[in-house]
Amino acid sequence: MDKDHSIYLINQDIKKKIVDTPRLVYNINFSDYKKVEHILLNHQPQTIKIYDTTTAETNRPIIHVNDHINRIGNNPFIGKQQKFNIDFINIESLYLQNKNGVVTNSCGDKTPVGKYPSTHLANIAIMCHVFKYTVKAYLVKR
Numbered sequence: 001m002d003k004d005h006s007i008y009l010i011n012q013d014i015k016k017k018i019v020d021t022p023r024l025v026y027n028i029n030f031s032d033y034k035k036v037e038h039i040l041l042n043h044q045p046q047t048i049k050i051y052d053t054t055t056a057e058t059n060r061p062i063i064h065v066n067d068h069i070n071r072i073g074n075n076p077f078i079g080k081q082q083k084f085n086i087d088f089i090n091i092e093s094l095y096l097q098n099k100n101g102v103v104t105n106s107c108g109d110k111t112p113v114g115k116y117p118s119t120h121l122a123n124i125a126i127m128c129h130v131f132k133y134t135v136k137a138y139l140v141k142r
Contacts, residue, residue: 066101
């Protein structure tokens with residue numbers, strides 16, 4: 001079996017064990033974008049697996065994400081376009097696709113909406129994309 005060399009960003013609100021150690025696993029506060037940026041800048045771009053929480057009514061323990069609707073209300077790149085040498089971020093092919101993947105509504109700290117809500121997944125995935133990571137994203141029921 002091949003070794004998984006991915007980086008894992010896991011929402012600190014997920015209490016169950018998602019991966020076995022040792023791997024590059026960061027259990028973090030998903031609203032702390034500076035921490036996410038620090039992690040991304042201290043690694044070479046590679047596959048990154050993001051696990052966020054959801055309140056979705058589902059029997060699936062882990063749900064693959066194929067796309068998002070950003071309802072967070074902020075963007076960690078506003079005012080920093082020159083610093084990151086970006087004008088427009090094309091997220092058309094942001095996530096690695098899965099045949100059972102869903103579209104999540106990223107709501108930040110607001111009240112969850114939609115069938116598959118998440119917290120800050122949209123902004124974190126966009127940050128990973130800007131830093132040239134390949135993004136796989138998942139939702140884990142709270």
